[in-house]
Amino acid sequence: MSIKKPQEPLITLVGPPNSGKTTLFNFLSGKKYKTVNYPGATIEYSITKFLNHFDITGNLMDSPGIVSMVPNSPDEKVTVENLIEHPEYGKPSVLVVTIDASQFSRHLLLAKQIINCGFNVIVALTMNDILEDKNLTINTDTLSDKLKCKVIKVDPRTGTGILELISEIKYTLKQERGSNINHIAFEEADIISIYKDIEEIENTVLHHTNVKKSDLENANMGLFIKGETKSLNRPDNLTMKIDSILLHKYWGIFIFASVMGVLFASIFWIASPLMELVDSGFRYLSDLIVSGHNHHWFSDLLSSGIIGGAGAVMVFLPQILILFFILGLLEDSGYLARGAMLIDKPLSKLGLNGRSFVPMLSGFACAIPAIMAARTITNKKERILTIFIIPLMSCSARLPVYGLLLTFLLPGKFLISGIILSLIYLFGILTSFVVSSVINKYQKTFIKVEDNSSFIMELPVYRIPKIGNVFKNTYDNAYQYIRKAGPTILIFSVILWALTYFPNNNPEIKNSDKMTTEQITKLIDAERISGSYASELGKFIEPVMKPLGLDWRVGVSLIATFAAREIFVSSMALIFKITDTDDNLNESLISAMRQARIGESNKPMFTTSTIAGLIIFFVFALQCISTIAITKKETGGWRIPILQLFIYSGLAYFFAFVVVNGLQFLGVN
Amino acid sequence: MTIADLDSGQRATIKRIDLSHPSSFRVIEYGFTPGQEIEIINKSIFNDPLAVSLRGALIAIRRNDARCIEVML
Numbered sequence: 001m002s003i004k005k006p007q008e009p010l011i012t013l014v015g016p017p018n019s020g021k022t023t024l025f026n027f028l029s030g031k032k033y034k035t036v037n038y039p040g041a042t043i044e045y046s047i048t049k050f051l052n053h054f055d056i057t058g059n060l061m062d063s064p065g066i067v068s069m070v071p072n073s074p075d076e077k078v079t080v081e082n083l084i085e086h087p088e089y090g091k092p093s094v095l096v097v098t099i100d101a102s103q104f105s106r107h108l109l110l111a112k113q114i115i116n117c118g119f120n121v122i123v124a125l126t127m128n129d130i131l132e133d134k135n136l137t138i139n140t141d142t143l144s145d146k147l148k149c150k151v152i153k154v155d156p157r158t159g160t161g162i163l164e165l166i167s168e169i170k171y172t173l174k175q176e177r178g179s180n181i182n183h184i185a186f187e188e189a190d191i192i193s194i195y196k197d198i199e200e201i202e203n204t205v206l207h208h209t210n211v212k213k214s215d216l217e218n219a220n221m222g223l224f225i226k227g228e229t230k231s232l233n234r235p236d237n238l239t240m241k242i243d244s245i246l247l248h249k250y251w252g253i254f255i256f257a258s259v260m261g262v263l264f265a266s267i268f269w270i271a272s273p274l275m276e277l278v279d280s281g282f283r284y285l286s287d288l289i290v291s292g293h294n295h296h297w298f299s300d301l302l303s304s305g306i307i308g309g310a311g312a313v314m315v316f317l318p319q320i321l322i323l324f325f326i327l328g329l330l331e332d333s334g335y336l337a338r339g340a341m342l343i344d345k346p347l348s349k350l351g352l353n354g355r356s357f358v359p360m361l362s363g364f365a366c367a368i369p370a371i372m373a374a375r376t377i378t379n380k381k382e383r384i385l386t387i388f389i390i391p392l393m394s395c396s397a398r399l400p401v402y403g404l405l406l407t408f409l410l411p412g413k414f415l416i417s418g419i420i421l422s423l424i425y426l427f428g429i430l431t432s433f434v435v436s437s438v439i440n441k442y443q444k445t446f447i448k449v450e451d452n453s454s455f456i457m458e459l460p461v462y463r464i465p466k467i468g469n470v471f472k473n474t475y476d477n478a479y480q481y482i483r484k485a486g487p488t489i490l491i492f493s494v495i496l497w498a499l500t501y502f503p504n505n506n507p508e509i510k511n512s513d514k515m516t517t518e519q520i521t522k523l524i525d526a527e528r529i530s531g532s533y534a535s536e537l538g539k540f541i542e543p544v545m546k547p548l549g550l551d552w553r554v555g556v557s558l559i560a561t562f563a564a565r566e567i568f569v570s571s572m573a574l575i576f577k578i579t580d581t582d583d584n585l586n587e588s589l590i591s592a593m594r595q596a597r598i599g600e601s602n603k604p605m606f607t608t609s610t611i612a613g614l615i616i617f618f619v620f621a622l623q624c625i626s627t628i629a630i631t632k633k634e635t636g637g638w639r640i641p642i643l644q645l646f647i648y649s650g651l652a653y654f655f656a657f658v659v660v661n662g663l664q665f666l667g668v669n
Numbered sequence: 670m671t672i673a674d675l676d677s678g679q680r681a682t683i684k685r686i687d688l689s690h691p692s693s694f695r696v697i698e699y700g701f702t703p704g705q706e707i708e709i710i711n712k713s714i715f716n717d718p719l720a721v722s723l724r725g726a727l728i729a730i731r732r733n734d735a736r737c738i739e740v741m742l
Contacts, residue, residue, distance in 0.1 A: 068698040105724045106700040188688055188697055195702045235727045247711040247720055341729040345715035348731065454692045454734045455718055456699055459727040
């Protein structure tokens with residue numbers, strides 16, 4: 001029998017969003033913490049120890065920001081329940097509630113609720129400088145009396161007040177007051193009466209500081225004097241000035257579009273050379289292993305399977321880093337909330353939220369960072385709905401495929417190809433609207449979440465982003481991607497490799513005298529895949545491919561594309577035994593495709609109708625194991641990714657079938 | 670009259686909250702309580718959501734959610 005270790009006390013930080021909670025947490029932990037999920041949920045919290053010099057033995061937990069102890073969504077319910085008693089760390093010995101002093105009356109609601117629940121509470125008052133800019137100050141002693149708990153002014157950016165906070169935490173821990181926690185069910189009337197109390201408290205603790213500004217400003221400040229604060233307490237002046245431009249009815253949307261344009265350009269074009277760098281780095285590594293081993297299966301497993309798989313994980317890293325860095329800057333400065341407000345209306349019609357916009361836009365570069373970016377959507381229904389439609393945004397990996405197919409269809413006609421390409425993108429967007437509306441209508445059946453769709457959020461005061469926090473947040477997201485989605489992607493990559501490699505792993509090449517080594521290698525690769533399990537699988541699914549006017553060879557390529565969509569081109573090249581080098585691979589592949597016949601017959605396989613069908617197939621089909629892996633991680637289960645896989649594959653097949661046969665019926669071959 | 674009926678720049682005092690509205694609880698939690706003064710600071714391009722000044726903060730709120738906040742000028 002194991003003896004249960006006496007549990008270390010738990011000190012939890014709680015606070016409304018934007019109350020400086022995470023900055024305080026970073027200060028106390030020295031930014032060394034691990035981010036974990038609540039058991040059975042996708043909501044993240046951070047857990048750590050105090051920095052040594054604070055001399056506190058105990059666990060320090062940072063909880064997700066909440067407005068009130070009354071949960072408003074499934075996610076908030078988990079947050080509140082875990083706050084009261086965490087399954088692993090137990091009940092908190094001390095709750096430190098952070099309150100933004102400039103948002104005093106609104107943020108005090110949570111503190112009052114938590115005190116009423118019976119926790120041992122210390123209130124940490126942050127952002128006092130913003131209040132002082134308005135010539136106001138809070139008397140902490142009076143506030144402590146009124147709240148019957150210790151109130152301390154802190155500034156976690158400079159460390160002011162931290163020592164006092166630490167000694168108060170130690171003092172409370174020493175008291176060993178068992179916290180007697182009742183989970184009180186608050187009703188509307190309770191909240192209103194708490195606010196009444198707060199207004200009274202505000203009148204006694206909020207004081208006008210000594211006048212030191214110019215007379216003119218004083219005249220303005222007269223509006224904010226105690227007693228009248230209740231009647232006219234306007235937001236920060238600078239914020240109001242900036243918002244008169246950034247939230248301007250017409251300029252606002254124009255600026256938003258420009259900011260989003262820069263964001264999109266960064267994840268699309270700036271990331272692309274970096275991705276190529278990662279890709280070629282891994283290819284170099286894999287070549288290094290193969291050279292001198294003469295294609296033994298084990299060295300191929302190492303080089304193509306494992307290193308190739310690791311490359312498939314790491315290749316998304318530049319996009320994830322760039323996206324989350326820019327997103328962090330926008331969030332920290334206070335702009336992201338405004339952007340969400342500007343674009344909320346049209347998206348709300350589809351059951352989405354203003355915050356769905358950035359993830360959807362990012363989806364055009366790559367679904368992986370996009371699905372991760374959906375975390376900023378607090379409403380669970382809207383988050384899952386956003387994740388659900390992201391795969392329909394035409395990601396950059398589909399471009400080479402469309403490129404090949406359009407060149408086949410319209411050789412040399414760049415203008416028309418360009419127009420058709422835009423139509424393909426538009427088609428994906430329109431479909432995502434339809435899918436979103438339908439899923440939203442039947443949300444109970446599909447996503448099993450019913451959240452009251454509402455949009456109420458604080459537009460925080462504009463601040464200069466804290467670069468350190470932004471970097472840390474970017475690093476966290478990248479680390480989580482590698483740790484949580486990485487293994488799944490790697491395992492599937494190895495399985496896919498094995499399928500395309502065995503059992504014909506060492507084919508013999510005849511008449512190889514006149515060929516270069518490179519050509520021989522390519523021919524070996526081609527022979528190997530023709531005799532592989534994947535090709536057997538391709539032949540097995542040939543009855544499914546036939547109605548689309550295609551045969552097993554395309555089937556194998558479609559299976560191989562699950563590693564990444566752009567692989568379609570190279571696997572088609574393999575299967576059609578193209579031995580040319582990369583430079584004119586597309587050209588020789590296209591001429592090989594023109595000569596391809598269905599089975600023993602004389603009918604060409606690739607015609608206008610079958611190619612159009614293939615394009616439609618790629619618009620819908622969810623052929624990307626990385627997307628499936630990340631969706632599983634972000635939605636907390638297999639339900640959503642499997643649903644997506646079936647719905648999108650079904651749609652892909654159905655529409656491809658309709659297009660191929662419809663065109664053939666109309667006489668288009 | 671509710672907040673949703675106000676124009677940009679208009680100020681009003683909250684009279685009561687319509688508790689039958691599904692968003693009423695959330696609205697109260699954010700500090701929209703009777704007696705508070707509010708001001709419409711901005712409206713988004715589609716006239717929705719609204720940016721409302723309340724208790725020294727700027728709150729973005731959808732018109733639909735704002736409909737449960739009854740005000741008097």
